[in-house]
Amino acid sequence: MHVTSEQRLDDGVIEREFTLGEIPGILWMPASASVSAPVPLILLGHPPLGLRRMYPRLAARARHCAAEGFATATIELPGSGDRPRWDAAERARADLRRAMEAGEPVSDEIVDALVLPLVDKAVPEWQAALDALLSLPGIGGPVGYSGGVISVGIRLAVVEPRIKAAGLFAGSLVPRAMVEEARRVTIPLHVLLQWDDEGNDRQAALELFDAFGSKEKTLHANMGGHTGVPQYAGDAADRFFTRHLK
Amino acid sequence: MHVTSEQRLDDGVIEREFTLGEIPGILWMPASASVSAPVPLILLGHPPLGLRRMYPRLAARARHCAAEGFATATIELPGSGDRPRWDAAERARADLRRAMEAGEPVSDEIVDALVLPLVDKAVPEWQAALDALLSLPGIGGPVGYSGGVISVGIRLAVVEPRIKAAGLFAGSLVPRAMVEEARRVTIPLHVLLQWDDEGNDRQAALELFDAFGSKEKTLHANMGGHTGVPQYAGDAADRFFTRHLK
Numbered sequence: 001m002h003v004t005s006e007q008r009l010d011d012g013v014i015e016r017e018f019t020l021g022e023i024p025g026i027l028w029m030p031a032s033a034s035v036s037a038p039v040p041l042i043l044l045g046h047p048p049l050g051l052r053r054m055y056p057r058l059a060a061r062a063r064h065c066a067a068e069g070f071a072t073a074t075i076e077l078p079g080s081g082d083r084p085r086w087d088a089a090e091r092a093r094a095d096l097r098r099a100m101e102a103g104e105p106v107s108d109e110i111v112d113a114l115v116l117p118l119v120d121k122a123v124p125e126w127q128a129a130l131d132a133l134l135s136l137p138g139i140g141g142p143v144g145y146s147g148g149v150i151s152v153g154i155r156l157a158v159v160e161p162r163i164k165a166a167g168l169f170a171g172s173l174v175p176r177a178m179v180e181e182a183r184r185v186t187i188p189l190h191v192l193l194q195w196d197d198e199g200n201d202r203q204a205a206l207e208l209f210d211a212f213g214s215k216e217k218t219l220h221a222n223m224g225g226h227t228g229v230p231q232y233a234g235d236a237a238d239r240f241f242t243r244h245l246k
Numbered sequence: 247m248h249v250t251s252e253q254r255l256d257d258g259v260i261e262r263e264f265t266l267g268e269i270p271g272i273l274w275m276p277a278s279a280s281v282s283a284p285v286p287l288i289l290l291g292h293p294p295l296g297l298r299r300m301y302p303r304l305a306a307r308a309r310h311c312a313a314e315g316f317a318t319a320t321i322e323l324p325g326s327g328d329r330p331r332w333d334a335a336e337r338a339r340a341d342l343r344r345a346m347e348a349g350e351p352v353s354d355e356i357v358d359a360l361v362l363p364l365v366d367k368a369v370p371e372w373q374a375a376l377d378a379l380l381s382l383p384g385i386g387g388p389v390g391y392s393g394g395v396i397s398v399g400i401r402l403a404v405v406e407p408r409i410k411a412a413g414l415f416a417g418s419l420v421p422r423a424m425v426e427e428a429r430r431v432t433i434p435l436h437v438l439l440q441w442d443d444e445g446n447d448r449q450a451a452l453e454l455f456d457a458f459g460s461k462e463k464t465l466h467a468n469m470g471g472h473t474g475v476p477q478y479a480g481d482a483a484d485r486f487f488t489r490h491l492k
Contacts, residue, residue: 219441219467
């Protein structure tokens with residue numbers, strides 16, 4: 001892990017950009033973190049739109065989490081931002097765009113081609129980032145995972161025992177194989193669903209929530225469309241992580 | 247309103263039993279309430295099992311609300327506790343029991359016969375109780391309604407403008423007419439659903455949530471069966487009322 005820049009934000013949060021091999025990432029540390037008082041870590045997931053484009057939303061979440069005493073970190077997804085594309089994913093993205101523009105249902109084949117390779121490539125990278133992050137002074141654990149591509153969250157929850165709790169956004173475009181994999185998740189889950197999300201299949205989201213094997217799982221459904229998650233829903237997610245990571 | 251007994255509980259909450267005509271009720275006032283600092287009121291709904299049987303759960307909720315600065319009150323439902331039965335309701339209850347013991351689906355006719363007269367009789371009584379309660383020193387407003395027979399909550403939310411927010415338990419046995427009436431509810435709603443409630447039709451509960459006309463409505467689904475609402479779900483309901491009544 002190589003730190004490429006560091007700045008102190010006005011609320012005292014230290015923001016460090018880093019690279020992990022070829023992968024860019026960002027780490028936010030609360031002012032309160034120190035070697036003698038290490039803080040828990042929340043990995044911030046995001047959709048595959050590129051870190052630069054997602055930065056304002058990620059930084060807002062990071063500062064919110066820092067105020068609650070959490071370090072947060074994120075890395076670029078494979079095929080997003082400045083990272084190299086691969087042909088199959090580009091084809092799947094084009095197929096998805098075509099289907100959506102034509103108002104046609106998105107086939108299982110498109111969803112699988114779009115999501116499964118992304119999960120396979122991304123998850124080991126997040127695990128490598130976790131290795132590096134947990135070796136830093138001031139970061140203790142336990143670790144939570146929050147938001148982003150829900151299939152990445154599902155796989156991480158299944159394969160990465162250092163992740164103790166996950167807050168997920170229920171979305172569509174979840175491969176059938178990932179719904180099956182969700183049955184193997186056992187960590188506490190806090191799932192947000194935007195009830196009237198125009199880009200979301202509500203029934204699919206409810207089926208996925210039902211599939212999760214976790215004994216403690218909570219679904220919070222709110223109004224307000226895809227980007228209209230109300231402030232109090234974000235606060236509830238904070239309290240979920242505070243309950244499980246502190 | 248005639249106060250029949252008064253006691254101070256160990257946390258300073260004043261519990262008063264009262265009668266309103268023939269209807270028994272209970273009022274809990276936080277120690278902090280006074281004429282110069284009146285507190286908001288939450289009406290505590292409950293299933294038609296009789297106030298005496300429901301007392302432990304109601305008193306626990308009341309003390310919890312008092313700690314948050316709310317007065318709470320409840321009255322006996324028509325046909326419950328020591329209040330007179332009526333034949334049609336008794337027949338409907340017997341039909342319901344028979345259907346459930348036989349593992350048969352509960353027909354719309356049974357649900358209507360069981361719930362609609364209860365709503366018609368109960369709601370004016372809760373409104374009369376509200377008249378009396380809001381005239382007491384130390385109780386200001388605004389007013390919330392919490393829990394109990396969800397159809398009573400729906401009707402109260404539609405017809406009683408003094409109720410500014412409602413926390414409801416999604417249950418089955420909701421007449422079709424009440425689902426239609428739910429479309430006319432516009433106040434903020436906080437709806438709890440026990441996801442794996444053995445006595446609950448989950449799909450019916452989700453359809454009812456969808457039907458509510460409120461712009462602000464939140465569904466919190468949790469594991470744990472009918473009586474297993476987790477502590478943090480109760481805390482979230484408290485925060486909902488604090489947001490809307492303070």
